[in-house]
Amino acid sequence: MPLPKEGKVYTYGDLLMWPEEERIELINGQPFMMTPPSRIHQEISRELLTAFSVYLKDKGCRVYSAPFSVRFPSGNEKSDKEIKTIVEPDIVVVCDESKLDDEGCKGAPDLIVEIVSPSTARKDKVEKFNLYEKAGVKEYWIVEPEQKVVMVFILEDGRYRIVKTYSEDDSIKVSIFDDLTINLKEIFKRI
Numbered sequence: 331m332p333l334p335k336e337g338k339v340y341t342y343g344d345l346l347m348w349p350e351e352e353r354i355e356l357i358n359g360q361p362f363m364m365t366p367p368s369r370i371h372q373e374i375s376r377e378l379l380t381a382f383s384v385y386l387k388d389k390g391c392r393v394y395s396a397p398f399s400v401r402f403p404s405g406n407e408k409s410d411k412e413i414k415t416i417v418e419p420d421i422v423v424v425c426d427e428s429k430l431d432d433e434g435c436k437g438a439p440d441l442i443v444e445i446v447s448p449s450t451a452r453k454d455k456v457e458k459f460n461l462y463e464k465a466g467v468k469e470y471w472i473v474e475p476e477q478k479v480v481m482v483f484i485l486e487d488g489r490y491r492i493v494k495t496y497s498e499d500d501s502i503k504v505s506i507f508d509d510l511t512i513n514l515k516e517i518f519k520r521i
Contacts, residue, residue, distance in 0.1 A: 342401060343411030353397060357457050359414035364450075367396075370475050370521055371445050375420050377517045378443055378473075382423060385510045391425040391440065398422060399434030400442075402465050410436070415461065420445045420473075423506070438462070440506050441469040459483075463490045469506050478518045 339359030348354060353364035367375070375395055382393040400422060402415040410433070421443035424430060429437040442462055444454040454472055462470050463485065470490060472481045478498040483490040484505050496502050498518040504510040 339414065341411060342413040342416050345416055346411070353418065355417045357415055357417065357453075357461060362453060364418065365447070367445075368447060368475075371420075371447060373520050374445050374473060374475055374517060377519075378421055378512070381512050381517070382421065385507070386423070390427075391423055392427075392430070393421065393423050394435075396420050400439060401434065401436045402438070402461065403436065417458065417461070419443065419458075425506070438465040438467045440467070441471070441504070442467050443471040443473060445473040445475060447475075459490065463488075469504070471502075475521065478514075478521065480514065 340356055340361055341359065342356070345354060345356060355362045355364060379393060379395045386393055396418045398418060400417050400419060401410065401413045402417070403413050407413055419442045422435060422439040423441040424435050424439045429435050444458060446454045459470065466485065468485050470483045474480070480496045480502060482493040482496065482502060484493050493505070496514055498514050501511045501513045504512060
C-alpha cells in the first residue's frame with residue numbers, strides 16, 4: 331500500500347499495511363510521519379525508562395518505550411482495524427493489564443511521557459495534549475531537552491491542570507504512585 335497522503339482519513343488497518351520501517355502516527359485519521367529521535371532524546375528516554383522500570387519491578391503496572399502502539403478507540407468501531415487514532419508515545423505506564431495485548435495498549439495509559447523535538451513540539455503540546463486529555467490519561471509529561479525542563483499535567487475533572495514546570499535541579503513526585511520521586515539531575519546528567 332502506498333504511504334499516506336494528507337487530506338485522506340486512515341485507520342489502524344491502513345497503518346498495518348504500510349512498510350514496518352516507516353513510523354507513522356494517526357490522530358483522528360490524519361497521518362503524522364515520525365522522524366528518527368536524536369541521541370539526546372534517546373538518552374533522556376533511557377534514563378526515564380530505567381527510573382520507572384526499577385520502581386515498577388514486582389508491582390502491578392508496566393512501563394514501555396517507543397516504538398509501542400497506543401490505540402484510542404472512539405467507541406463506534408466494529409473492529410480494531412477501524413480505529414483512527416494510534417500513537418507511539420516515548421514512554422507509557424499502564425496499570426490496567428486488560429488494556430494490554432500483542433499490538434500494544436488499547437485505551438488510555440495511566441501516564442505518558444513525550445520528549446519533544448523542534449519538529450514534534452506543536453504536535454506534542456497541542457494535538458497530543460488534547461488527545462490525551464480527552465482519552466483520560468491521568469498524568470502527561472512534556473520533556474523539553476534543550477531547556478532541560480519537564481511540564482507535568484494531571485487530569486482533574488476531565489481537564490489537565492499543570493502541576494509545575496520542573497527544571498533539571500528539581501525532583502518530580504509522580505502523582506499516580508504514592509512513593510515515586512524522579513530526580514531530574516539524574517535524567518539530564520549526560521546532556
